[in-house]
Amino acid sequence: MTLDEVKRHIEKHLPGVALKPVRESLLVENPLDLPRVVEFLKADGVLQLNYLSSVTGVDYLTFLECVYHLYSMENKTYSLQLRVRVDRENPHVPSLVPIFRGAEFQEREAYDMYGFQFDGHPDLRRILMWDGYVGYPMRKDYKQEDSEVLDRDDIEWLQKHGVSVAEEHIKMAESLQTGGESEQPESEQTEG
């Protein structure tokens, strides 16, 4: 089935759901419709998309996007990619964990890295970063630590040897010392 046929199939069975084809995937315009769509796709006799392969977040500067890849174990040739768009201040997406248990860790990772709030997730905590971490590392506006930042021991050593250290370095060292936060006024992202 082509993408348009799938779109029409879903719209026929689920009235009121707005879908838009974007590149080779279907964008579900209203995030709250997502569980209905996914549940329909899983139970549908024709498509039987019962294997959720991947849940990811992407940051597109003006909005955040959550991408889902669905495959079918029975009809080995069917696959579908779904998207949901939310804005950056209020990224609430309904969780797919009641339908697919495999989304559990991947949604936690999307929360950890991008800040998506998955409503209905049984245990939404950070998974890769430690529990008290502040900030969402994978967002594009996340300021990375500069490799030339000084910390308290470096500053003490320099001052002991008579080198004067700028006030902003001292303030930054203090703020770094108080756990987890990485706030840097002026520093470039280093080229990889």
Place this chain on the structure above:
Amino acid sequence: MDQMFVNIKAALVGLSDKVFPDWVGVLVSIAVSIVAIALLGPLIMMYLTLIERKVVARMQNRIGPNRVGKYGLLQPLADGVKMLIKEDIVPRNADKVLHLLAPILIVAPALLVFAVLPFGRNMTAVDLNVGILFFAAISSIGTIGIFMAAWGSNNKFSVLGGMRSVAQMISYEIPMVMSVVPVLLAVGSLSTNAIVEAQADWHWFVFTPWGFLGCVIFFLCGVAECNRSPFDLAEAESEIIAGFHTEYSGMKFALFYMAEFMSAFTISGMTTTLFLGGWQGPLLPSWLWFFLKTYGLIFIMLWFRATLPRLRVDQLMALAWKFLLPLSLVNIVATCIWHFLSDEAFFTPAAFLVPLALLVFSYWGLMKLNQPYMPEKRVYPLVD
């Protein structure tokens, strides 16, 4: 040649008799025995560590230690020096008295059993006439030591290891002692020397059906008592790090290690005494026969360690209570039948076949009853 060591001791006592009064001679004789055992125990243990490493390495397709001295013969000395110079770390919240006392309580019984092993003709250090009872009683003391070590370490994994170990050791004592009873029935005495002398002229008990089964049960239970593979869940390295001796370092750890190897030697020594004819054998000196048989059994223990994985704790308990214990009780019955049916000659056919039939039947019956633990055969379809 056979009585070499006995003659040396007699010469030393004679020397002291020439110089000192009579009662000193008694002390010298006791002292010679004690010094011999005190030197022999640790020496055996040291070279047993080396033998274990070489044998296990050979089974794993590699060479063991071969750097320190030719063929690694000085390796135990290097290990000893390493253990001695390590810092003795005691955890802050540990119970100091228990922490200190535990290794001592484990090593002392292991060393004490050396006193009743008949190393050769007339070469038992202390010829008690309740030798087997002494062995059974003393080897139970080790259990308390292990639990003290576990509790005194203030470490959850240690306590887990300690409890597993105590349960295991208590469960395996019973079949062990039960399997010795047939030997006592056949000999009529508890003295180790008398048991060996009753096995003269190739009348080793292992050649009888009840003796063979008794030997196997005793050896397996002995391996469990020493906490060696495949019963080593008390120190299961891959699960709970090192179990009850996690928090020990330096000389105390060396004492635990020593206790394990000395127990291995004493268990093998006891098995040869009880079932394999002790120091009986043609041609070679008696003490050489004893050591050959004992080291043969130790080799089997090392073989177990290198090849078999570990049992889980409930499977271990089931093995002891549901399999070995009934089997050892049936063994006693079989011995009595053998005793009544046999006349002057050792190998009378009827006396052999009836117990053999009884034992084979009970083994088969117990295997059937323990059915849930038998491995299942699976079928794996290959599809396109």
Place this chain on the structure above:
Amino acid sequence: MFEKMRVKTKVIDSGKSGLDTQTLEVNVGPQHPSTHGVFRMTIVLDGEVVKSLRPVMGYLHRNHEQIAENITYSASMPYTDRLDYFNSMSNNQAWAMTVEQLAEVEIPDRAEYIRVIMSELTRLVNHVSVIGFLLNDMGAFFTPTLFAFREREKVLDVFEAVSGSRMMCNYLRFGGVNRDLTDDQLGQIKKIVADFPAFLDEFETLLAQNEIVCMRCQNVGVLPAELAINASITGPMLRASGVNYDIRKVDQYSVYDRFEFKIPLGEKGDVYDRYYVRMLEMRESLKILNQALEQIEPGPFMAPKVPACLKNPRNFKPPVGEAYGRVEAPKGELGFYVVSDGSKEPWRYHVRAPSFINLTVLEAMCIGYKLADAIVILGSIDIVLGEVDR
């Protein structure tokens, strides 16, 4: 080792006997000989029985995805080696496939055959080591592991001859492979493939006829098929539960449609099945290797005609778009999701790691079993921390 015991004991009423019992909360890891890396499980034990289990990961998080957003596509290739550091060739293949999908590159036949040979050799290495590690976890003191490593050494020698490095090979490139296979190296591979079945027969008796292994592995950690599909489990774990899904047969990527091989399925989904399925998969891999070694022919090892964007691999600017490429890595489905905005660095780079997702069912499989079983079940999921944490 000493930091293991951060204690929180709770007093719960066991209800049945009216006794006050305490449950013990134990941290297994992150430093532990059997957790296959820095991985922690917080287990609540009642005696020896597991009441609940929480996996804690992230100790090896190197933020590979963000690094990839700052470097070029070709420069990401060595980083993919370090994801699942046991099977570097499969990771390389997944990434190369994804970018080739994005840029629409045609790959010559010989390069495809070389890729398949390397992938299947990697599968052999992985499965044989995992079985060795299982027996090690159960306490067989390293002997089976060293037998397995003897065979692994031969394969690593081949990798070193071909790519210069034993484990982090960095051998595949977009459009083909880095260097051609000489006839000597093909001969080396043929010898390995010829000797392997005898070793597998020997190794199989260690599993199938060892009563202790059977007692400890059968009916332990059962994973039902519906839960496996629902929890997105892939790889040998899924096939041991009886579900026939192997990406080599489903997607037929690379040249897998030219080989004849079968997929072994388990029936019960317990630990024993997972290992036996891996054993049978090794035999199927040997079949594929034999066929590939016969069918391979001399030819170009790098695509002669590449699209304009790939003319200079260092300055490779793929067209705007996205791609999701997946392969059947030895651990499961390894997928790469890449979004390109036309510049030489990816806009978004995501790794769908099989080990990470397979850990979802760890708790479900361990509840009700003993602590020793939890270790064995973790070993049967076959995780590698490089993938779990990225």
